[in-house]
Amino acid sequence: LLDGKSATTAWWLNEEMKAEFPLVKWDEKKTIVTQGKLVTTGAGFSGIELAKIILTRYRLNTLERKIHRILLNLTGK
Secondary structure: OOOOOEEOOOHHHHHHHHHHOOOOEEOOOOOEEEEOOEEEEOOOOHHHHHHHHHHHHOOOHHHHHHHHHHHHHHHOO
């Protein structure tokens, strides 16, 4: 699925991913890499950014904004 395409992964998995999937153009410095319908994320909180992309892509902007407000309230901002 990712052969010949750019993708990202967690920095600590980068060498293993390169060995396992050598045809993928890995860039562990990026949090998110989007190519057409494909989206890959690295570690940390990039899953939250992925959720935002998916919600926005499927025109669920109102839901994305609600989740954003909830997350801001949880962090005290």
